[in-house]
Amino acid sequence: MIQRPNRAGIIAALDTQSPEQAEAWAEALAPHVGCLKLGLEFFVANGPAAVARIAPHRPLFLDLKFHDIPNTVAGAVRSACALAPAMLTIHAGGGPAMVQAARRAAEEFGPDRPAILAVTVLTSTDAATLSATGVSGGPAQQVLRLARLALEAGADGLVCSPREVSLLRDAHGTGPLLVVPGIRPAGSAAGDQSRIATPEETADAGADWLVIGRPITAAPDPAAAAAAIAASLHP
Template sequence: MINAKDRLIVALDYPTLEDAKGLVETLGDAVSVYKVGLEMFLNSKGEAVNYLNGLGKKIFLDLKFHDIPNTTTMASIFAAKQDVFMFNVHAGGGRTMMKSVAERVKEISPETMAIAVTVLTSFSEEEVSEHFATELNIKELAMHWAKATKESGMDGVVCSPWEAASIKEVCGESFKTICPGVRPQWAAANDQKRIMTPKKAIESGCDFLVVGRPITKAENPVEAANLVMAEIQEALA
């Protein structure tokens, strides 16, 4: 059974590997899953992945591949070979791209979750309308891309907690929702615009919660992580 510890993904958004190591060592056994994004992956030249694997931690490789199908598929094969728990592409790359990624990754590493990003949680309704030149609102656009992701054979999507329940209704309970934009009531919103508390996010259909600054910038990261997991456990109960 998945418990609160399995549901929390701590984002290692740091400029250096030493900074990330400091947090991971501080958190110790309290946290078992980490997100390695572009900043950390590039600044550590990929060493962050090796470091976390060496500690037996699970890794969400958040590089958001978005290119022509062949290039994205080759990058995805590289990601799957890094012993990561999960990696992502952009749903905006299209069905042909996602179908190719899903098929090849399942061939070489069936246990690796391949997911797609829908609408970044930093977008507002006005920005989506202007940038994508669409009459769809954020929820409708996220749903459109989630359905395309599911039909392409991918395992789930990165979405706002505000879209998770609707995506589950359309794509099924086994289709995973990975949600940034999670902020406890005691934490600052920062640059996230579509946010939700951990408890409410789990109740709304989120499978995994990606949490960064409320934990990484906390005076006591272990206490902050435990507070988030307590909210998650309360929702699961």
């Protein structure tokens, strides 16, 4: 599995449907980031062959957020493992049996298997959204609830917003890998994220990996933007 960085590492989110754009970003950003994220938008548009084009540049965070019956998720994990991602996401809300099935399927690939990361509450979700779907108590309580469920079922780590990092460290210590989207350098627009923080704040709270997309890829010089964020984390 992927190694835990000494201080929070950067995952560059290559959020595009274009393989050419993704590969150009990958080449430019590889010297400044530790991992590259490909998600549903890219995968659905292009399929596994395009993912394989990006893989040589940096370890891959394949963010497909599987959520289905356990047998289907296990099969999807096996298929995804053929692409040798370093990290792979499932939804914690799928329940313990689904998380266990994903972990067992990944273990079939031995020590080089991907880390199975359970997504708790999406960074675009606020208390009103949770309430509309019948979940009471707000995002923090739901993150803690789903985190405990997922970790007890065998997840290697969690995806959470910056606001829950310290809560999860207090509850579960340094064991779980914490991968954190919703990162916005000071002065950046929040976009469609509702629970955000700066890279430095999130690293100080105990995050392992920071998922950063538009603040890097929408910058006039993405490589320079990534280098500046990396420098702020490792002064």
